[in-house]
Amino acid sequence: MIGRVNHIAIAVPDLAAAAGRYRDLLGARVSAPQSLPEHGVRVVFVEADNTKVELLEPLGAHSPITGFLDKNPGGGMHHICFEVPDIAMAARQLVEAGARVLGDGKPKIGAHGLPVLFVHPKDFDGTLIELEEVKPDFSPA
């Protein structure tokens, strides 16, 4: 079912400083920061050759990463996102197996404009897993 790792998300207390470290200490390509107010985060993409790291800073009063940063003030790895071809099927399969899909168990539109869901970290070894529906394409790699 799972295809590519779409991204690894890291919550950081200071987005500009974090992006600077990836750029200057690791020589990574980093995007300009983007604010996603509807998702409560400001994000910088760190481009690796095969996937990306998303650095996330809270935005607004109800950011979904505020609680995480309260517990981990220095930041930390927040979630890993896998691509799936059919998220409705993925949701059904997870729920039938007893895993908790966050929210009402239904996929939502995520930060990339595609349907996503999150699985409770207690059902996956302390790891918050995001699934994002990305239709496979058959163009050459």
Added chain:
Amino acid sequence: MIGRVNHIAIAVPDLAAAAGRYRDLLGARVSAPQSLPEHGVRVVFVEADNTKVELLEPLGAHSPITGFLDKNPGGGMHHICFEVPDIAMAARQLVEAGARVLGDGKPKIGAHGLPVLFVHPKDFDGTLIELEEVKPDFSPA
């Protein structure tokens, strides 16, 4: 400097159960477990299309992940490994910039038989970063 994400490592308290979840709930290809006594871990590789997740269980009395699991008994995301073409240069650049390379600051041979180093998570937003020297090849992707 950094190239591919070589792997994302997740420390788990029960390797067989964790591998079963990735296989059965996410439909992932998972390897047979491998014991790496010289690195103090037992590992299962979860193959995504573009990179891999390494599920790590402690092995032996001095496993490097025992402390992490004491703090996070349910498991959690442990580190992210980026490939670099020249690890000696990477180490120099990190140390000159004030980042702490764990151990004596010199690369060691890692679990894949290639030179690796780890950067202190306090110098990278709470994220333990591994760099692994992988010589670029120019074969078609």
